[in-house]
Amino acid sequence: MTAPPQPLAPEAFAGECLAVARRLLGCHLVRGEVVVRITEVEAYRWPDDSANHCFRGRTPRNAPMFGPPGTAYVYRCYGVHQMLNLVTQPAGEGAAVLIRAAEPVAGHGIIASRRGGRTGPDSLAGPGRLAAALAIDGALNGRSVCAPGELQVCAGRPPERVRCGPRVGIDYAEPAHRDAPWRLAVTDSAWVSHPARFTHEEQR
DNA sequence: TCTACGATCTTT
């Protein structure tokens, strides 16, 4: 019997958003019997990021993003898909990391059943697919992932290399933010959405 | 109240 993995502490999320995003790659999301390794993320930065939901200030929807680091921010997109974000930086600053893709570690059968029998990257690559595979919905919005509960983030296997490129689906943002390479992914993982849209290897 | 529009995915 091994001890259960230790969840990341709030301090792990309290740093600058893009740096936290980079460190979240390779970490594990633990949701009951299902464990996945994060392979793709996007940083929504603060305060100068016109793609960020918080760019024009606090609203009822984005309020969880101003909460303490390690808070889950879950919202519905296109009336259909749930998007899972993890809040970064100190409370009061609206910055978060969108979790866009992951690869399975445990609970393959549960994932497949939630994804209509799919077992390949189609089951976990893309933020809506990931949320569906983990059964994530608005019930988790505003909850901490640092305390025992329905979702945890734990240390995993860090990536050897990272690639990056512009974030997906934010053409409405100002050009400087639309084009900024704030989407990061584990190089060599097949469990990544839009694999053709990366522009750089390991910018840091 | 009314309207427009998504940090997407699926099917055509």
Added chain:
DNA sequence: AAGATCGTAGAT
């Protein structure tokens, strides 16, 4: 290339 599907935000 476009429909699904609905909460949010900004305008009226």
